[in-house]
Amino acid sequence: MLQLKAPLVDLNSFVFRGKTSVPLEDPSALDSTDKKQLRMVGVDVESTRAGTFLQFDHAPVHCSSARAGVEVLGIQQALERYAGLREYFWRAIDPQADEFTQAAFQEPLHGGYYIRVHPGVRVTEPVQTCLFIKGDGVGQNVHNIVVVEEGAEVHIITGCATAHGVNSALHLGISEFYIKRGAKLTFTMVHQWGKEVAVRPRTVGIVEENGVFLSNYVLLKEVRSVQSYPTIFLNGPGAVARFNSVIVAPKGSHVDTGNRIVLAAPGTRGEIVSRTITIGGTIVARGEIIGDAVPSRGHLECKGLILGEGGIIHAIPELRGTRPGVELSHEAAVGKIAQEAIEYLMARGLDEEEATATIVRGFLNVEIMGLPQELRESIDATIATLDSADAM
Secondary structure: OHHHOOOOOOHHHOEOOOOOOOOOOOHHHOOHHHHHHHHOOOOOOOOOOOEEEEEEOOEEEEEEEOOOOEEEEEHHHHHHHOOOOOOOOOOOOOOOOOHHHHHHHHOOOOEOEEEEEOOOOEOOOOEEEEEEEOOOOEEEEEEEEEEEOOOOEEEEEEEEEEOOOOOEEEEEEEEEEEEOOOOEEEEEEEEEOOOEEEEEEEEEEEEOOOOEEEEEEEEOOOOOEEEEOOEEEEOOOOOEEEEEEEEEEEOOOEEEEEEEEEEOOOOEEEEEEEEEEEEEOEEEEEEEEEEOOOOEEEEEEEEEEEOOOOOEEEEEEEEEEOOOOOEEEEEEEEEOOOHHHHHHHHOOOOOHHHHHHHHHHHHHOHHHHOOOHHHHHHHHHHHHOOOHHHHO
8 A cells, every 4th residue: 555655745855935037017928838838738828818827936927807807916915905815815724734734834925816706797708827837846835715706707727837847846735715605616727747746735615605616627747746635615505516537647646636525504516526547657536525414415426547557546435424314426436448449449440549549538528527628629639648558
């Protein structure tokens, strides 16, 4: 079981001070290499967006809103403007929860974003954010807060990545979500890190009456280690949460991630769906649904494929009911591509490599996430680059 433990992270190995960049009045002026990296995580600085936030290393470089009723601020700016954000800042997450929340609390706060959608505002274009590491050996510490007011609706696409050539780095990210009565937040996170990057996000969300929280998480490239376990509390009657995850772990990657939903009010519903593929890396796929109120319903589905030698998938689905009448279910499966499926496609004209790629693409199936077309195309392009030799 030792190989299932995440690699140790030495905080003293990373630089937490002094890496800043010149502010960008026009993010489309970025060089073509950086723009390509951003597009691969769904952030397009040349497309129409309701708002854009960019941070490089230790400081924000661009922050703007293009839609009335949508605030996009750097977290320090928001703390100054709103008297420390007393309702939200470190309210959902305990800064002493573990060594990484403690580090995020104690190390210099480099930035992060504050996004607020005003009551009743329904945003058609997504808001985009990017937390980008451009320097080798950088430790990045950010704190993000999203508030979706009563009756509002927004889709936030956040891309986290390292610049071309960055090998080693550490990302600490605290995120707190507050979805008010009748509001809806779709939150899509795409990760693309370097092979020696350690990632330690900590996320908690609180959803009020008839609120909806939809989360999409995509990780398709090599990373040294990711450890995350977002938790959503459905505190209002009729609240809904759904998590979708698509994860690929190449050789050398250790991904320990999952989701928790707490059904804390009557009429709440939660669903966790994950698709994982190892092509030599280790995946610990966790999931937990807690039924603390009735009526409430929850379903957890975890499916994984092991392609090639040396890969490990450890699925840990958990259900906990504390009231008579809760309805919770789960299904988990780890296996390989069925030979008959490959033979079926080969009989229709595909070679073995094409058949395998088609099955993998269908298994990951990002169509269920309801993503914008340009982000789907970016993800499809990334899937197409998966090393088919390793996958066999």
